Amino acid sequence: MTLRFFGAGGAFSRRYGTTCSQITLRDGSRWLIDCGRQAPDQLHAAGVSWHDIHGQIITHVHGDHIFGLEDFAFSRYFHADRGVPSVVDGGPRPLLVCHRAVREEVWQTMAAALRYVPEPEAPTSGTLDTYFEVVEPFQADALLPEGWASAEHFESGQLRLVARDTEHVPGKPSTSLEIHVGDGPQDDRIAWWSGDVTVMPELLEQLEPRTTVFFHDCTFTEYPGQVHGSFQALEALPESLRRKIVLMHHEDDLEEHRARAEELGFRIALPGHVYDLGSGQRLG
Ligand SMILES: [Zn+2]
Numbered sequence: 001m002t003l004r005f006f007g008a009g010g011a012f013s014r015r016y017g018t019t020c021s022q023i024t025l026r027d028g029s030r031w032l033i034d035c036g037r038q039a040p041d042q043l044h045a046a047g048v049s050w051h052d053i054h055g056q057i058i059t060h061v062h063g064d065h066i067f068g069l070e071d072f073a074f075s076r077y078f079h080a081d082r083g084v085p086s087v088v089d090g091g092p093r094p095l096l097v098c099h100r101a102v103r104e105e106v107w108q109t110m111a112a113a114l115r116y117v118p119e120p121e122a123p124t125s126g127t128l129d130t131y132f133e134v135v136e137p138f139q140a141d142a143l144l145p146e147g148w149a150s151a152e153h154f155e156s157g158q159l160r161l162v163a164r165d166t167e168h169v170p171g172k173p174s175t176s177l178e179i180h181v182g183d184g185p186q187d188d189r190i191a192w193w194s195g196d197v198t199v200m201p202e203l204l205e206q207l208e209p210r211t212t213v214f215f216h217d218c219t220f221t222e223y224p225g226q227v228h229g230s231f232q233a234l235e236a237l238p239e240s241l242r243r244k245i246v247l248m249h250h251e252d253d254l255e256e257h258r259a260r261a262e263e264l265g266f267r268i269a270l271p272g273h274v275y276d277l278g279s280g281q282r283l284g
């Protein structure tokens with residue numbers, strides 16, 4: 001199983017691109033994690049067609065994570081490519097995996113574009129299901145005070161993951177991903193993907209023994225009401241954790257801080273980097 005970064009930068013990054021990565025499972029099926037506003041161009045530049053993609057995972061709704069999704073939905077709906085027919089011509093819909101509270105916000109954001117479908121009797125009857133095969137969780141953990149599950153568990157083909165609500169913007173559903181990378185159901189190793197998150201040392205330490213690699217949101221800018229992975233908090237983590245962490249979603253000031261980060265054992269994600277999720281090591 002591998003993970004390839006298309007975009008590795010934060011919300012305002014121009015140099016490293018907004019978030020979009022591709023996971024390739026053992027059977028060769030490809031999933032995207034998030035689909036930021038630059039995703040259509042990032043995929044194009046990498047020679048990847050929307051029609052190569054089996055499914056989409058969404059961590060939360062911010063433009064740098066989902067504003068490429070309309071392009072994905074309409075391209076698959078109306079166009080054929082790489083031998084895959086359009087959805088209107090009976091082609092397969094890409095799968096969609098996200099926590100149900102996030103899914104609701106995805107639809108709130110996309111509805112104004114996606115509800116219009118070429119059906120004369122019902123021109124505004126489009127839903128997420130029109131464009132995507134929405135995967136329901138097979139398990140939901142205890143409800144949070146906000147009214148949604150603290151974590152939802154998904155399985156689709158060879159993909160197994162937990163979308164866990166983690167701290168980003170207060171009151172907003174936003175999830176990290178625990179992606180199963182074990183060799184079988186008994187092997188519970190995961191790769192962890194933060195989405196956008198503040199540093200949660202207890203959660204990281206609890207997951208560490210079975211985690212091959214942590215991809216962690218990182219910002220070098222301190223401000224009150226921090227909603228990202230503050231580098232100050234990241235550098236205070238134990239070394240055993242730091243050595244498993246790949247910093248991502250950084251802004252364009254990365255080079256000013258890079259030497260210090262690498263000295264502490266962190267690795268840095270850049271567009272085009274590929275990781276083997278089983279070993280947590282970078283391939284290229
Ligand atoms: Zn973001």
Ligand SMILES: [Zn+2]
Nearest residue numbers: 060062168196
């Ligand atoms: Zn965000």
